[in-house]
Amino acid sequence: MIHVLAFYLFAILVVSSGALTILSRNPVHSVLWLILAFFNAAGLMILLGAEFIAMLLVIVYVGAVAVLFLFVVMMLDIDFAELRAGFVSYLPFGLLIAAVLLAEIVLGIGLWSVGPIELAQRAAPVNPELSNIQAIGGLLYTRYIFLFEAAGIVLLVAMIGAIVLTHRARGGVKGQNVAKQNRRRPQDAVRNINQPVGQGVEL
């Protein structure tokens, strides 16, 4: 009973906050609705018993990606009228992407539920003794170890690529030399002078 209630609560919130993400006029509000959608999706994952994925969704997407995203959006100076102007010309393209995504979901779920994959999927149930993390770790680090490492290398290349593309050596920038700062002692910087009253200091 509570499960069903929780499912409908999370599901309604995911769908409505997803819709509000694209409907709200203020981009900052859009990002916040997106975060609410992530959060409720994590709730749905917990209901499925995939608590590890739910936690990762919150840590990675809500805790890191969305923060940076929100940050970028807050810094932007967006002209709302200009955003609205392109709406009609981009509409067919957007609809095309939506149709492709819908077709992929329908094909995927359709094949999974009626096709021959079904038996293979259900013939290898997860050992109920294992926790989520152990089951995922067991698969990732044994059967899919090379794919897993390949994914790691792809991410590494992407990270280095982003740094190479955006980094430029600028002249005239003041940097801090921490070793030099730590070497500095009071006797290098401070001098006590016993100065007679009414006279300036010779430096």
Added chain:
Amino acid sequence: MTAFFQGLGLPFEGAWLLSTIVGILVIALPLMLAVAMIIYVDRKIWAAMALRRGPNVVGPLGLLQSFADGLKVFLQETIVPSASNKALFLIAPIITFTVALMAWAVIPFGVGVMVSNINVGLLYILAISSLGVYGVILSGWASNSKYPFYSAIRASAQMISYEVSIGFILITVVLWAGSFNMSAIVESQKGYYGFVNGNFINPLLFPMAIMFLISALAETARAPFDLTEAESELVAGYQTEYSSMAFALFWLGEYANVILMCGLNAILFWGGYLPPFDWAPLYLVPGIIWLLLKMAFFFFVFSWVKATVPRYRYDQLMRLGWKIFLPTSLLFVFLVSGFLMLTRYS
């Protein structure tokens, strides 16, 4: 507790719901009282180290000072700046406060004494603590004022930076315990060398204990990492435009987070509810007493640091997070997992 309510004739789901609500109240209400007292203790320690008296007028020894402050703040007018984004402006302190309370669901106060004994307890804490930054960012942006916005920028960069190294530090503990479950992590610290309870005695985890303490200071934006509310530069940081209860919620949430971080230090590295030594008579003292004593000690350390250490510069803060803590904690993940591969799993 679910069994008790089932004994009263409730169906399982109703009993579970009721026992969870009771559990939440049993933790949240004393926590609020603890926050009020800990603010007083913080001010007293700070005053003692500055050779002042601290609060000593309201009630005996000034014990009621926090309640007087609370009443004063409660009676003030809530001012919402006219140029602010009103909904977000009011939601931000609520987020900070709620998130500060949420993480307490998985803190073990004794053997199996916790609201929710989930097997991803530590990940849950990491997830919830990563939400804390939203209250700060939203308040900074919604205030539509430049000092809060600077503060929000600083806060989010700081929290994200230190979360990375905190994540690696937690991984070393999880590797050693072999579980994400908070109770299992505490139990795994039993009987080092036959008599000490606590990961801190482990030479591979002791440096992590120190780094976690420092990262906890940075994560809760306590001195010397309190650049988000550096009063000489940013007025009061992201709280500048807040008044009345909205301000109080930030205040309460901040201190609840500090107590949580003290608790995490105690649980992850200093044996949590276990007594300091693995000696039978010490187990006669209830586990919650040991946990509270350890938390009180760490809170004293937090106040001590606040009273003695000058504020960091922002570039020093970032350097410490990314160039020192991140590589060191990564190295220790390697060392701990390598050691375990050689000894436990070979």
